[in-house]
Amino acid sequence: MGKLLRILLYSYLSFSVAILTVKSAAAQSDPLPSWNDTAAKHNIESFVDRVTKEGGKDFVPPAERIATFDNDGTLWVESPVYTQIAFAFDRVKAMAPQHPEWKTTQPFKGVLEGDMKAVAATGEKGIVEITVATSTGMTNAEFEKSVSQWIATAHDRKFNRPYTELIYQPMVELLAYLRSNGFKTYIVSGGEQEFMRPWAEKAYGIPPEQVLGSTMKTQFEMRNGQPALMRLPQIGFIDDGPGKPVGINQFIGRRPILAFGNSDGDLQMLEWTAAGPGARLMLLVHHTDAVREYAYDRKSSVGQLDKALDEATAKGWTVVSMKDDWKKVFAFQ
Amino acid sequence: MGKLLRILLYSYLSFSVAILTVKSAAAQSDPLPSWNDTAAKHNIESFVDRVTKEGGKDFVPPAERIATFDNDGTLWVESPVYTQIAFAFDRVKAMAPQHPEWKTTQPFKGVLEGDMKAVAATGEKGIVEITVATSTGMTNAEFEKSVSQWIATAHDRKFNRPYTELIYQPMVELLAYLRSNGFKTYIVSGGEQEFMRPWAEKAYGIPPEQVLGSTMKTQFEMRNGQPALMRLPQIGFIDDGPGKPVGINQFIGRRPILAFGNSDGDLQMLEWTAAGPGARLMLLVHHTDAVREYAYDRKSSVGQLDKALDEATAKGWTVVSMKDDWKKVFAFQ
Numbered sequence: 001m002g003k004l005l006r007i008l009l010y011s012y013l014s015f016s017v018a019i020l021t022v023k024s025a026a027a028q029s030d031p032l033p034s035w036n037d038t039a040a041k042h043n044i045e046s047f048v049d050r051v052t053k054e055g056g057k058d059f060v061p062p063a064e065r066i067a068t069f070d071n072d073g074t075l076w077v078e079s080p081v082y083t084q085i086a087f088a089f090d091r092v093k094a095m096a097p098q099h100p101e102w103k104t105t106q107p108f109k110g111v112l113e114g115d116m117k118a119v120a121a122t123g124e125k126g127i128v129e130i131t132v133a134t135s136t137g138m139t140n141a142e143f144e145k146s147v148s149q150w151i152a153t154a155h156d157r158k159f160n161r162p163y164t165e166l167i168y169q170p171m172v173e174l175l176a177y178l179r180s181n182g183f184k185t186y187i188v189s190g191g192e193q194e195f196m197r198p199w200a201e202k203a204y205g206i207p208p209e210q211v212l213g214s215t216m217k218t219q220f221e222m223r224n225g226q227p228a229l230m231r232l233p234q235i236g237f238i239d240d241g242p243g244k245p246v247g248i249n250q251f252i253g254r255r256p257i258l259a260f261g262n263s264d265g266d267l268q269m270l271e272w273t274a275a276g277p278g279a280r281l282m283l284l285v286h287h288t289d290a291v292r293e294y295a296y297d298r299k300s301s302v303g304q305l306d307k308a309l310d311e312a313t314a315k316g317w318t319v320v321s322m323k324d325d326w327k328k329v330f331a332f333q
Numbered sequence: 334m335g336k337l338l339r340i341l342l343y344s345y346l347s348f349s350v351a352i353l354t355v356k357s358a359a360a361q362s363d364p365l366p367s368w369n370d371t372a373a374k375h376n377i378e379s380f381v382d383r384v385t386k387e388g389g390k391d392f393v394p395p396a397e398r399i400a401t402f403d404n405d406g407t408l409w410v411e412s413p414v415y416t417q418i419a420f421a422f423d424r425v426k427a428m429a430p431q432h433p434e435w436k437t438t439q440p441f442k443g444v445l446e447g448d449m450k451a452v453a454a455t456g457e458k459g460i461v462e463i464t465v466a467t468s469t470g471m472t473n474a475e476f477e478k479s480v481s482q483w484i485a486t487a488h489d490r491k492f493n494r495p496y497t498e499l500i501y502q503p504m505v506e507l508l509a510y511l512r513s514n515g516f517k518t519y520i521v522s523g524g525e526q527e528f529m530r531p532w533a534e535k536a537y538g539i540p541p542e543q544v545l546g547s548t549m550k551t552q553f554e555m556r557n558g559q560p561a562l563m564r565l566p567q568i569g570f571i572d573d574g575p576g577k578p579v580g581i582n583q584f585i586g587r588r589p590i591l592a593f594g595n596s597d598g599d600l601q602m603l604e605w606t607a608a609g610p611g612a613r614l615m616l617l618v619h620h621t622d623a624v625r626e627y628a629y630d631r632k633s634s635v636g637q638l639d640k641a642l643d644e645a646t647a648k649g650w651t652v653v654s655m656k657d658d659w660k661k662v663f664a665f666q
Contacts, residue, residue, distance in 0.1 A: 063540060140582060184542075197586050207396060208586030209517075215583060220575035220601050227604045229582055236583075242553035249473060249562055250548060250569075251584060253530050253541030268553050271560045 031177040033327070034170040040283075040325040043318045044174065047281040048181050051257065058279035060257055062182035067258040068248060068269060069175070071189035071196060071213070073303035074262040074285050075204060077156065077166040079294040082302060084195050085127065086163075087150050091134035099133075108133070132233040136216055140194065140229040148198045161332065164203045168285075169331045171260075175204055178258070186256075188248055189213040190240030190265050194231075212251045214239045240265045245272035262287070263303040267311060274315065282317040284308060289323040292333060364510040366660070367503040373616075373658040376651045377507065380614040381514050384590065391612035395515035399589040401581060401602060402508070404522035404529060404546070406595040406636035407618050408537060410489065410499040412627040415635060417528050418460065419496075420483050424467035432466075441466070465566040469549055473527065473562040481531045494665065497536045501618075502664045504593075508537055511591070519589075521581055522546040523573030523598050527564075545584045547572045573598045578605035595620065596636040600644060607648065615650040617641060622656040625666060 035041040050058040051065065072078035092102065092111040102108035107126035110118030119126060135143055156163055175185050187196060187206055193213035200206045215236035218229045239247040245268050248256065259266070259273035262285040270282040286305065287296050297305040312319050322329060368374040383391040384398065405411035425435065425444040435441035440459035443451030452459060468476055489496055508518050520529060520539055526546035533539045548569035551562045572580040578601050581589065592599070592606035595618040603615040619638065620629050630638040645652050655662060 193583075193586070209584065211586065218579050218582065220578045220605070227578065227601065227608045229578060245553045245560065245562060246551050249551065250526075251542065253526070253544065268560065272553070275560045 031180065032170065032173050034173055036325050036327055038325050040318055040320045043281065044177075044283075047258070047279060048178070051279050052181050060278065064254060064257065065178075065181070065183040066186065066252060066254050066256040067178050067183045068186045068188040068244075068252075068256040068260070068273070069171070070261040070263070070266045070269070071187050072191055073287065074260055074266070075167055075171050075187070076163065077293065078262075078303050079287070079296065079300075080158075080302070082191065083156075083163050084191050086154065086156070087147065087195065088127075088130050088134045090150060090154060091146065092130060095134060128235075135192075136231040136233040138231055139223070140218060140231060143194055143231055144198050147195055151199050159330075161330075164199055165332060166330060167203050168326070169328055169333075170326045171285075172204060172331075174260075175206070179205065183258070184210065186210045186212065186248075186252065188239065188244050188259075188269060190238070190243075192216065193239075212239060212247050214243075242268045244269035248272065257281070259283070260285070261308070263305050264308045265303075267308040270308065270311075270317065274317075282312070282315075284312050284317065284319050286319050286321050288321045289326075289329065291323075292329045293322060295323075364513065365503065365506050367506055369658050369660055371658050373651055373653045376614065377510075377616075380591070380612065381511070384612050385514050393590055393611065397587060397590065398511075398514070398516040399519065399585060399587050400511050400516045400591040400593070401519045401521040401577075401585075401589040401606070402504070402592075403594040403596070403599045403602070404520050405524055406620065407593055407599070408500055408504050408520070409496065410626065411595075411636050412620070412629065412633075413491075413635070415524065416489075416496050417524050419487065419489070420480065420528065421460075421463050421467045423483060423487060424479065425463060428467060461568075468525075469564040469566040471564055472556070473551060473564060476527055476564055477531050480528055484532050492663075494663075497532055498665060499663060500536050501659075502661055502666075503659045504618075505537060505664075507593075508539070512538065516591070517543065519543045519545065519581075519585065521572065521577050521592075521602060523571070523576075525549065526572075545572060545580050547576075575601045577602035581605065590614070592616070593618070594641065596638050597641045598636075600641040603641065603644075603650060607650070615645070615648075617645050617650065617652050619652050619654050621654045622659075622662065624656075625662045626655060628656075 032041055032044070050056060051060040053059055069075055072082050076083070089111050092108055096102055096112055099108070102112060107119045107122040107130055110116065111130065151162070151164060154163060155161060156166055159166060178185055185206055187200060187210065189196060191213050193211050193215060196213060197208040197211050200211050201208065217232040217234040217236040219232055221228055221230055237243065237247065244266065248269065255276040256273045257276065257279065258281045259269050260283045261270060274280055274282050284305065287294050287303065289295060296303065297309060309319070365374055383389060384393040386392055402408055405415050409416070422444050425441055429435055429445055432441070435445060440452045440455040440463055443449065444463065484497060487496060488494060489499055492499060511518055518539055520533060520543065522529060524546050526544050526548060529546060530541040530544050533544050534541065550565040550567040550569040552565055554561055554563055570576065570580065577599065581602065588609040589606045590609065590612065591614045592602050593616040594602060607613055607615050617638065620627050620636065622628060629636065630642060642652070
């Protein structure tokens with residue numbers, strides 16, 4: 001055969017070999033290397049196999065493969081305080097020079113003096129006051145900028161790491177594994193969505209339009225001749241507990257077939273997911289690892305897991321023990 | 334060469350030829366055949382070329398190619414009344430046997446007797462009363478079912494066609510053209526999103542999670558032991574006028590680079606789109622075709638186009654004249 005034909009044929013054959021090599025490598029490599037070989041991992045893999053098997057009785061078309069994940073305590077650390085609270089406290093310190101009155105007014109005084117007992121004494125009202133003072137009365141773009149700057153530099157106290165390194169490596173693998181199987185992965189968080197969007201894509205591979213959470217009311221206005229979205233000192237939507245199925249329906253308009261949470265605030269999302277037809281998978285992260293992360297559940301002030309743990313046990317949902325089911329918690333470990 | 338090699342080579346060459354054929358056919362066929370060869374079409378094609386040209390100064394990565402479309406009057410007919418109003422009126426008739434009091438109470442009496450003057454006399458309050466009576470106090474699933482049943486059977490009066498045939502063929506082509514160029518197409522409507530989602534995917538190729546609109550408040554509850562989303566008699570969000578940029582930010586979290594409306598209710602969406610950096614395209618459908626559809630603008634009670642028309646002219650946005658820029662309005666014409 002002529003030279004050209006030889007080259008063409010050679011290209012074709014190399015191409016085929018390359019494809020076979022890739023396929024074979026994929027079949028051998030474990031997409032969930034940070035998961036121990038326990039029932040939790042088995043449940044996940046078996047579920048994904050069933051819903052993606054064309055012609056199988058549990059097959060779900062890709063467009064309907066919706067997976068929703070809580071954020072705080074499910075995808076990243078939420079202890080000892082939710083990260084957005086740490087952000088708000090740091091904002092109080094940064095903004096204090098413009099607010100001399102904070103030196104003598106709680107809860108701001110407590111934040112500035114590191115007196116957490118005084119802050120806690122102001123209760124939920126105090127936290128709302130801090131949130132309003134540090135995150136409203138500005139444009140959305142300004143808020144986004146302050147979040148981006150903070151998340152790039154702030155360190156958590158226990159691990160002395162940036163918060164975006166305190167994301168759970170097994171969950172990052174699970175998100176990627178689901179997406180590679182045609183799932184659309186969403187965050188459905190009680191935290192504020194504008195606090196997550198600036199970094200969620202880099203951390204989790206989840207783009208802004210798939211991040212939903214609680215909101216502050218925003219208002220369209222002209223500001224110096226330019227349209228702006230102003231953040232008002234008013235809560236718009238609370239995407240927690242019974243708010244999660246409402247938010248899911250409003251944003252996605254499809255019922256998830258897989259939902260993953262870690263606290264009682266995720267119970268209704270799991271119930272809503274479980275109540276749909278066909279194959280479904282409901283999961284909870286159980287924080288059982290005081291050494292590598294934290295151990296807490298029924299009596300915790302953050303991420304309380306009590307009713308949802310009972311319901312998971314009663315209904316056979318998958319409870320993932322951080323200590324037993326994960327080889328590592330963080331990528332750096 | 335051996336038989337196997339010959340077969341392999343033949344397959345390879347046919348495959349290459351097939352690819353070339355497909356490419357060449359694509360290059361020749363017009364993706365917007367229902368558009369006349371006017372400035373409007375040119376503006377669209379030139380914009381798409383610029384933002385998709387890798388290495389070009391106006392290149393936009395696919396993830397940021399967000400295009401938002403109003404629905405009523407932009408994608409389908411909104412005259413003489415918004416379709417959702419026609420639906421609500423039909424629901425009044427269907428539900429009347431269970432509501433004998435409607436025979437003597439406005440605005441229901443007017444609807445039942447076809448006395449539109451009496452209905453109109455009750456104003457916006459009357460329309461809200463009808464909406465609440467016919468579309469709340471039921472689960473979301475029940476509402477969806479009633480919409481699906483109605484849209485499959487109801488006919489509009491002027492054309493005597495199902496409403497889903499009264500979608501604008503040039504816009505259907507534009508949506509597909511944008512998607513084939515890596516855009517994500519969204520509906521951003523003043524109409525209720527739960528009214529559009531049951532049929533928007535089939536009609537426009539836009540899945541539920543890309544349909545946003547006004548909402549009724551919904552509430553998660555257990556109903557006969559099953560979780561349900563109940564539609565409450567309370568407006569949740571009005572996705573019209575200044576609400577559109579708010580809704581876009583909340584749902585998508587990215588600013589559109591292309592926005593298409595037809596009325597003053599779309600003005601802020603167009604302003605918000607225009608105010609972003611880089612290449613942008615803002616468009617309005619101008620209803621100028623009394624023969625093939627309707628002609629209305631500044632004085633219309635539906636889809637009033639007044640301020641937005643002035644701003645479009647002042648800022649050089651693309652105003653699409655239905656009469657002059659579209660070869661056909663509907664697929665059946």
